[in-house]
Amino acid sequence: MFKNTRDGGGDGRYASWTRDFESERERRARQGDPEWARGAALPPALVRSLRRFQVGENGDGAELIGKADRAGDPTYAAAARLFVAEERNHARLLAELLAAGGAGTLEAHWSDTAFVRLRRLLGLRLELLVLMVAEVVALRYYRTLRDGRVDPLLSEVAGRVLADEERHVPFHCARLREGFAHLPGPARRLATAGWRALLAGA
Numbered sequence: 001m002f003k004n005t006r007d008g009g010g011d012g013r014y015a016s017w018t019r020d021f022e023s024e025r026e027r028r029a030r031q032g033d034p035e036w037a038r039g040a041a042l043p044p045a046l047v048r049s050l051r052r053f054q055v056g057e058n059g060d061g062a063e064l065i066g067k068a069d070r071a072g073d074p075t076y077a078a079a080a081r082l083f084v085a086e087e088r089n090h091a092r093l094l095a096e097l098l099a100a101g102g103a104g105t106l107e108a109h110w111s112d113t114a115f116v117r118l119r120r121l122l123g124l125r126l127e128l129l130v131l132m133v134a135e136v137v138a139l140r141y142y143r144t145l146r147d148g149r150v151d152p153l154l155s156e157v158a159g160r161v162l163a164d165e166e167r168h169v170p171f172h173c174a175r176l177r178e179g180f181a182h183l184p185g186p187a188r189r190l191a192t193a194g195w196r197a198l199l200a201g202a
Contacts (some may be wrong), residue, residue, distance in 0.1 A: 014075040017171055021082030024164070028089070033096070034160075040153040042101035046145075050094055051106045053141065056134060058091035058105075064131070067124040076175065083168060090161050097157045125179045128172050135172065138165050 042050070061084030068080035095105050142165060145158035 014073060014079045014174075017079040017174070018075055018082065020167065021079060021086065024086070024167070025082065034093075034153055034156050036096050036100045036153075038100075038153060040097060040101040040151045042098070042103065042151060042154065046150065046154075047098065047101065047103045049141075050098055051103070053138070054091055054094035054098065055106050057087050057094060059087070061087065064124075064127055067127055071124055079171065083171060086164050086168070090164065093157050093161060097153065100153055101151075125176065128176055128179070132169070132172050132176070135165060135169050139169065 061081075065077070065081055065084060068077040071077070098105055139162065142158045142162035146155050146162055149155065
């Protein structure tokens with residue numbers, strides 16, 4: 001579950017993630033927004049699902065940032081803030097996409113409320129475990145939208161969000177590997193089994 005492809009430990013080693021997030025932020029600024037004025041043809045069922053994902057992306061991330069600050073690694077906390085900023089940009093892109101399709105956003109949805117409450121129960125590890133469920137679901141969702149050829153603007157927005165989500169998963173895995181490294185094998189296996197059960201339910 002917690003496969004890692006780059007150095008993710010403490011003592012400043014999250015600096016590579018910070019640079020990665022900053023580089024992506026600069027690239028997005030150069031790229032600019034999609035051409036919203038061309039509009040989007042969004043089926044009603046797709047509008048409903050996009051609204052739910054938009055709500056999920058739209059949190060302020062204060063709880064995660066606070067836990068990251070308390071974890072004691074300033075470089076990880078900086079990277080976490082940049083991650084939250086990318087998630088909020090996803091919410092903005094989805095809101096603009098919905099507007100281009102003649103639809104508005106939701107103020108809240110029960111599924112997002114349930115995920116947020118579960119994430120806030122304990123510390124950073126549980127927060128990230130629950131967050132990872134949403135991230136893995138998002139990978140499949142946005143990949144389907146990108147490749148589904150329903151609407152060109154939809155495909156473009158989904159492709160942009162998917163590219164970010166594909167970086168987010170290894171970022172969280174790096175921190176989870178570090179967080180669970182000191183636990184005995186049975187405890188790690190139990191955590192993995194619980195995570196898989198939560199993913200299956202989601």
